[in-house]
Amino acid sequence: MNRIKKLFCEPKEKLIPFFTAGYPKLDSTIKLVCAAADAGADMVEIGIPFSDPQADGPVIQASSQQALDNGMTLNIIFEQIIEIRKKTDVPIALMGYYNPILKMGHETFLNNCVSSGVDGLILPDLPLEEAVPFCELAKEKGISPILLVAPNTPDNRIKNISKLAGDLIYAVSILGITGNDLASKDALSEYLNRVRENSITPFVVGFGIGSREDVIWFNEHSDGAVVGSAIIKNMSSDSNPVQPVKTFIQKLKGTV
Amino acid sequence: MGNQFKNYNLPDERGHFEKFGGKFVPESLIPALEELEQYYTEAKQDESFQDKLNYLLKHYSGRETALYFASQISEELGFNIWLKREDLNHTGAHKINNALGQILLARRMGKKRIIAETGAGQHGVATATVAALFGLECIVYMGEEDIRRQKLNVFRMNLLGAEVRPVSSGSMTLKDATNEAIRDWVTNVESTYYLIGSTVGPHPYPMLVRDFQSVIGAEAKTQFTNQSGHNLPDRLVACIGGGSNAMGLFYPFINNDVKIVGVEAAGKGLESGEHAATLTKGSFGVLHGAASTLLQNDDGQVTLPHSISAGLDYPGIGPEHSYLNESGRVQYFSATDQEALDAFQWLSEKEGILPALESAHALAYLRQNNNGIESDENVIVCLSGRGDKDVHTVAEALGIKL
Numbered sequence: 001m002n003r004i005k006k007l008f009c010e011p012k013e014k015l016i017p018f019f020t021a022g023y024p025k026l027d028s029t030i031k032l033v034c035a036a037a038d039a040g041a042d043m044v045e046i047g048i049p050f051s052d053p054q055a056d057g058p059v060i061q062a063s064s065q066q067a068l069d070n071g072m073t074l075n076i077i078f079e080q081i082i083e084i085r086k087k088t089d090v091p092i093a094l095m096g097y098y099n100p101i102l103k104m105g106h107e108t109f110l111n112n113c114v115s116s117g118v119d120g121l122i123l124p125d126l127p128l129e130e131a132v133p134f135c136e137l138a139k140e141k142g143i144s145p146i147l148l149v150a151p152n153t154p155d156n157r158i159k160n161i162s163k164l165a166g167d168l169i170y171a172v173s174i175l176g177i178t179g180n181d182l183a184s185k186d187a188l189s190e191y192l193n194r195v196r197e198n199s200i201t202p203f204v205v206g207f208g209i210g211s212r213e214d215v216i217w218f219n220e221h222s223d224g225a226v227v228g229s230a231i232i233k234n235m236s237s238d239s240n241p242v243q244p245v246k247t248f249i250q251k252l253k254g255t256v
Numbered sequence: 257m258g259n260q261f262k263n264y265n266l267p268d269e270r271g272h273f274e275k276f277g278g279k280f281v282p283e284s285l286i287p288a289l290e291e292l293e294q295y296y297t298e299a300k301q302d303e304s305f306q307d308k309l310n311y312l313l314k315h316y317s318g319r320e321t322a323l324y325f326a327s328q329i330s331e332e333l334g335f336n337i338w339l340k341r342e343d344l345n346h347t348g349a350h351k352i353n354n355a356l357g358q359i360l361l362a363r364r365m366g367k368k369r370i371i372a373e374t375g376a377g378q379h380g381v382a383t384a385t386v387a388a389l390f391g392l393e394c395i396v397y398m399g400e401e402d403i404r405r406q407k408l409n410v411f412r413m414n415l416l417g418a419e420v421r422p423v424s425s426g427s428m429t430l431k432d433a434t435n436e437a438i439r440d441w442v443t444n445v446e447s448t449y450y451l452i453g454s455t456v457g458p459h460p461y462p463m464l465v466r467d468f469q470s471v472i473g474a475e476a477k478t479q480f481t482n483q484s485g486h487n488l489p490d491r492l493v494a495c496i497g498g499g500s501n502a503m504g505l506f507y508p509f510i511n512n513d514v515k516i517v518g519v520e521a522a523g524k525g526l527e528s529g530e531h532a533a534t535l536t537k538g539s540f541g542v543l544h545g546a547a548s549t550l551l552q553n554d555d556g557q558v559t560l561p562h563s564i565s566a567g568l569d570y571p572g573i574g575p576e577h578s579y580l581n582e583s584g585r586v587q588y589f590s591a592t593d594q595e596a597l598d599a600f601q602w603l604s605e606k607e608g609i610l611p612a613l614e615s616a617h618a619l620a621y622l623r624q625n626n627n628g629i630e631s632d633e634n635v636i637v638c639l640s641g642r643g644d645k646d647v648h649t650v651a652e653a654l655g656i657k658l
Contacts, residue, residue, distance in 0.1 A: 050556075051557040051558045052426070052432075052435050052543060052544075054281075054435050055282045055439075056439075065425070065426070074555060074556075097542075098280055099541050099542045099552070101556070102540070102541060102542055102556065103541065103552065104556065125280045125281060125282060125542070127279060127281060127282075127283050129270060129278065129279050130278050130280055147283075148283045149283060151284070152284055152287045152446070153283055153287070154287070161283075174443075175284050175442065175443060175446070177439050177443060
């Protein structure tokens with residue numbers, strides 16, 4: 001059983017911080033992921049930087065561009081995950097746009113995921129219509145494809161998406177991009193109930209989540225909360241980001 | 257030409273031109289694309305929709321546009337050159353054909369807010385124009401670099417009541433304006449119609465933009481027969497950025513025995529690394545919602561194109577062009593900045609027509625030694641737009657201060 005599947009068998013609050021690979025410095029990610037795991041992160045999401053991140057708001061866009069300027073590539077990400085795996089067993093999902101993966105090739109990319117210790121994949125521009133061959137291959141290799149649903153995804157489609165995903169899906173909290181403001185709690189809980197009723201897998205929620213209160217609320221209405229922009233915002237390239245990030249994650253977990 | 261084009265019927269139901277095309281977009285756009293496809297399918301069969309569109313094309317934009325036999329340059333080159341005068345359209349380019357079609361769709365769908373991306377500003381102007389015509393809110397995303405290069409078009413859009421939003425991410429050109437328009441659409445998908453300007457993006461856009469632009473080829477076909485006494489031309493030529501004027505000219509001829517040539521922007525030269533020759537130098541990839549051909553590095557990061565013409569300065573190309581290239585139905589050539597500049601002046605001096613720098617690439621191909629054109633061939637060239645918008649760029653390139 002892969003680490004993600006195992007994690008979502010445990011009925012506990014889950015916090016999933018997001019880091020852009022290679023930001024703020026090329027080698028920051030190893031330290032940040034290990035610090036996050038120490039601080040109580042239940043799983044981490046690592047973003048593969050891309051030149052044209054269409055689903056991302058200004059904060060993650062800028063971090064992605066900085067990471068590319070720092071020289072980050074998919075091959076370096078896999079090398080860094082091998083280093084991370086020597087230190088922590090925290091479940092890791094890679095988040096990335098499809099083109100760099102296509103360029104590397106499905107088979108090579110997935111083999112690299114397996115050999116470096118990646119557990120899941122979040123591909124925001126690979127919807128159900130185009131995802132089947134890639135997802136089937138990923139599942140064959142024991143990697144969880146974490147497909148996305150949105151507030152305007154119809155019930156039946158949520159069901160089909162979760163069937164293809166198999167282990168976990170990711171509910172985008174809003175119609176929008178990362179870092180946007182959240183909708184009203186009423187609309188959100190109605191939507192998340194709909195996901196709960198129709199998904200055959202557990203689901204996490206992301207986009208616009210940034211406080212301890214959010215983390216509690218989303219864990220009551222789903223199986224875990226992803227925090228991205230709020231963490232990236234806490235870093236800057238001119239100082240050591242590890243301690244502030246650690247403190248912030250502890251705050252989100254409610255341990256300080 | 258292979259038999260597969262006798263019954264050409266692409267894209268398929270999933271929006272694919274074999275391995276190209278499709279819908280590679282965030283999940284929240286899927287319902288919007290399905291809705292758009294449904295409305296478009298209905299509109300296509302609705303006579304009153306077609307009547308409205310034809311009325312506007314004729315009385316608002318001034319169609320049909322002329323097919324002009326360019327005798328001076330024909331004599332010089334030794335074959336017959338027919339210019340399809342899309343430059344004579346209202347707003348000065350073919351972009352209005354598509355903008356009128358899509359604005360009627362947007363109205364049919366009840367959308368009140370229109371967004372668009374623009375490079376050179378021609379599509380932005382066309383969109384601002386049709387939004388003004390129907391009293392709809394209009395926001396145009398434009399890269400800061402392009403805003404600098406095309407101040408005149410920015411002011412035109414403002415006069416038409418549109419808001420031009422500067423985009424400062426990435427290369428600050430068309431690619432980044434498109435990213436920003438997609439982000440806006442993801443966020444405001446329920447109220448907003450995204451009026452894409454070329455045969456790019458997720459299905460059904462490449463298909464519907466092609467269909468709305470096909471008026472170019474349909475008219476040219478009839479006009480050529482009437483004016484030349486021949487049944488069909490020997491060759492079609494059009495410039496390609498995203499590829500909408502080219503698809504518009506080519507599509508009605510796709511199953512005819514006619515040679516078809518697309519001309520990409522070779523910028524400072526194919527070996528310079530500074531060009532926008534996507535099919536010549538790019539590789540298979542996914543950008544802006546479709547699988548097609550891309551300028552990209554070994555890591556799959558999209559690289560920056562270059563062309564003197566802002567309208568061709570794009571690292572991708574419409575998926576149907578990728579398919580027509582791979583299947584061999586269309587041949588793709590390229591022309592450099594310098595060749596386009598020369599052709600710009602050549603047409604101005606010989607025929608009294610200032611072509612858009614985009615269209616000048618298609619004209620430049622006519623003058624290339626290895627173009628394969630035989631003497632006495634009949635060649636239709638799409639003169640996609642007029643060159644008034646480019647006079648500052650041309651003056652700068654010629655070292656003249658205005």
